[in-house]
Amino acid sequence: MIDKINRLLQEVEVIKAANTEELEALRIKYLSKKGAINDLMADFRNIPAELKKEVGMRLNELKDKAQEKIAALKEQFESRDTGCDDIDLTRTAYPVKPGTRHPLTIVKNEVIDIFARLGFSIAEGPEIEDDWHVFSALNFAEDHPARDMQDTFFIEANPDIILRTHTSSVQTRAMETSQPPIRIICPGRVYRNEAISYRAHCFFHQVEALYVDKDVSFTDLKQVLLLFAKEMFGEDTKIRLRPSYFPFTEPSAEMDISCNICGGKGCPFCKHTGWVEILGCGMVDPNVLESNGIDSKIYSGYALGMGIERITNLKYQVKDLRLFSENDTRFLKEFEAAY
Ligand code: DAH
Numbered sequence: 001m002i003d004k005i006n007r008l009l010q011e012v013e014v015i016k017a018a019n020t021e022e023l024e025a026l027r028i029k030y031l032s033k034k035g036a037i038n039d040l041m042a043d044f045r046n047i048p049a050e051l052k053k054e055v056g057m058r059l060n061e062l063k064d065k066a067q068e069k070i071a072a073l074k075e076q077f078e079s080r081d082t083g084c085d086d087i088d089l090t091r092t093a094y095p096v097k098p099g100t101r102h103p104l105t106i107v108k109n110e111v112i113d114i115f116a117r118l119g120f121s122i123a124e125g126p127e128i129e130d131d132w133h134v135f136s137a138l139n140f141a142e143d144h145p146a147r148d149m150q151d152t153f154f155i156e157a158n159p160d161i162i163l164r165t166h167t168s169s170v171q172t173r174a175m176e177t178s179q180p181p182i183r184i185i186c187p188g189r190v191y192r193n194e195a196i197s198y199r200a201h202c203f204f205h206q207v208e209a210l211y212v213d214k215d216v217s218f219t220d221l222k223q224v225l226l227l228f229a230k231e232m233f234g235e236d237t238k239i240r241l242r243p244s245y246f247p248f249t250e251p252s253a254e255m256d257i258s259c260n261i262c263g264g265k266g267c268p269f270c271k272h273t274g275w276v277e278i279l280g281c282g283m284v285d286p287n288v289l290e291s292n293g294i295d296s297k298i299y300s301g302y303a304l305g306m307g308i309e310r311i312t313n314l315k316y317q318v319k320d321l322r323l324f325s326e327n328d329t330r331f332l333k334e335f336e337a338a339y
Pocket residue numbers: 165166167168208209246249279280281282303304305306
């Protein structure tokens with residue numbers, strides 16, 4: 001009988017169950033009324049008295065072990081109870097496809113990288129802004145059309161609070177909190193009250209750059225613009241500057257690059273001119289420096305701002321702006337190889 005108990009002890013030590021049915025079968029085999037241990041209990045009555053002590057101890061040991069093992073297996077199943085008992089834990093997992101980076105993020109990172117190599121560091125500001133940082137501190141006249149309800153989202157309860165219409169607001173925040181040299185690049189989302197169509201959206205993205213120091217000149221700006229255009233669109237890219245107007249820069253300019261789709265020969269994208277506009281820029285207006293606590297007699301600076309959607313369109317010829325915010329994975333997957 002001792003041999004039988006020992007054999008069962010070894011057996012119980014290594015029991016395994018793949019599911020709750022198998023576990024129940026084990027319980028019946030060892031612990032039920034008609035199970036192996038109960039049979040031994042019945043036999044126990046017939047063994048000689050001098051063996052009873054030793055056999056009794058072993059038998060109790062076996063019973064405890066079987067109960068303990070079966071309870072442990074049961075707990076394992078309960079803790080991973082998924083509502084179905086037939087999970088095949090050996091099945092190969094489905095391949096998990098990692099996501100892809102959004103095209104606007106890819107392009108934004110490229111712009112940041114180029115400016116980072118020139119010593120610009122990233123600055124950020126709030127998207128919900130006040131009139132001062134978006135307009136007044138940037139020399140916008142009281143009646144400038146950009147303040148109009150047509151363009152700007154105002155918070156009804158307090159028209160001083162708005163959604164920023166451009167990342168130039170971050171310039172203001174940087175200047176009011178630090179003294180030159182200031183060399184920052186400000187990527188971010190901006191909002192304008194525009195009807196949504198293939199060529200306009202009520203939100204889009206910009207990158208702004210600002211450099212304020214002693215003796216900063218328009219020549220410095222031109223140099224940086226040329227370098228940026230070549231890095232972004234290729235070594236053969238040419239730039240041209242056209243005089244323009246922005247309240248916060250004087251003089252102001254808009255920059256065109258030679259059309260990177262037709263190489264400057266003329267195509268529908270560049271309206272057969274060979275040039276496409278990509279950004280606004282200029283020397284920081286002394287009024288802006290002064291409004292933000294910087295002495296314009298000592299310091300000068302340049303600023304530039306560009307739309308990331310525009311640059312992305314030029315690089316990847318995305319014809320409909322709405323694609324950028326629809327999260328259609330068929331569109332996003334096209335950029336898998338781009339980073
Ligand atoms: N903030 C301008 C816009 O949203 C873009 C811009 C133009 C930024 C000229 C600048 C600049 O920094 O110098 O249209």
